[in-house]
Amino acid sequence: MTDRARAPKRLSLVLPLSPSAETAAPGPTPYYLVSGLGGHVMPFQAMARSIDHLRPGFGILFPAIADADEQFDRVEDLATRMLSDLRAHRAQGPYLLVGYSFGGLVVHEMARRLADEGQTVGTVTIDAISPNLMKQRPLPIRAGYKLYRRLRQMRLGGPKPRKQSPSRLARTIAELRQNSLLARFRYHPPATSVPSVVIRREDLPDARRFYRLQDDLGWSNVAQVAGVLHTTGTHLDLFKGDNATVLAAKIVEALDLLEALEPQEASQAKRVRA
Numbered sequence: 001m002t003d004r005a006r007a008p009k010r011l012s013l014v015l016p017l018s019p020s021a022e023t024a025a026p027g028p029t030p031y032y033l034v035s036g037l038g039g040h041v042m043p044f045q046a047m048a049r050s051i052d053h054l055r056p057g058f059g060i061l062f063p064a065i066a067d068a069d070e071q072f073d074r075v076e077d078l079a080t081r082m083l084s085d086l087r088a089h090r091a092q093g094p095y096l097l098v099g100y101s102f103g104g105l106v107v108h109e110m111a112r113r114l115a116d117e118g119q120t121v122g123t124v125t126i127d128a129i130s131p132n133l134m135k136q137r138p139l140p141i142r143a144g145y146k147l148y149r150r151l152r153q154m155r156l157g158g159p160k161p162r163k164q165s166p167s168r169l170a171r172t173i174a175e176l177r178q179n180s181l182l183a184r185f186r187y188h189p190p191a192t193s194v195p196s197v198v199i200r201r202e203d204l205p206d207a208r209r210f211y212r213l214q215d216d217l218g219w220s221n222v223a224q225v226a227g228v229l230h231t232t233g234t235h236l237d238l239f240k241g242d243n244a245t246v247l248a249a250k251i252v253e254a255l256d257l258l259e260a261l262e263p264q265e266a267s268q269a270k271r272v273r274a
Helices: 042-050 075-089 102-116 141-155 168-186 241-260 263-271
Strands: 014-016 031-034 057-060 095-100 121-126 195-201 224-231
Touching: 014 075, 031 102, 042 057, 042 241, 057 075, 075 102, 075 168, 095 102, 095 241, 102 121, 102 168, 121 241, 195 241, 224 241
Parallel strands: 031 057, 031 095, 095 121, 121 195, 195 224
Antiparallel strands: 014 057
């Protein structure tokens, strides 16, 4: 038996988020969602099911969720790994990519590469700020992560009791979050002609300290923004309760808007590439 035959089969990063995504029946173009720093897509399943009658949805896991040894601290490397499984799942476009928070950066990089290959692709970014709006790095990268972790502990009600020997899963998630934050600070999104719709909260008081905010959160500087939609809730509860209902409707609107773009509009967008 060869080493290749003995090697375990690699799990796909692409998971169905809604019932219709589990069938091979023809229908509307599906969307593929990439999450934020946590890397998992299951928290978005209820939202995806609520619009399943309109469009099937898939999630793309961060590689470390499927294999703890697959940790990446560059957006470019994450995009390479995710594109491999996306192409295996759907060989040809059109592609509709949705990115929440840090995932907005990842889908931007994925879409840019797909467009360079001649594929039809559009993106939806949800409460994701383009790094080019950052006023300055608030702290060195690793110190910034420690601050982020401390602020998150405070937001969740104080530090959690330390375990003497954290589980492998806990260590994996902690490393994933740190690597994702490092990747976020390092990434400088290249310009692309890919059409994009921005979904954002009405106000972002927590971001004004470090970013020069504009209505499209900076994406018009690096993509062809086709629209800006506003939703309700805070960054951490966009997918919960009544906010999830509002956001689901905005996602449907954004995806429909992307598909309604005329071919000539896309070709014109390529000629005004920044």
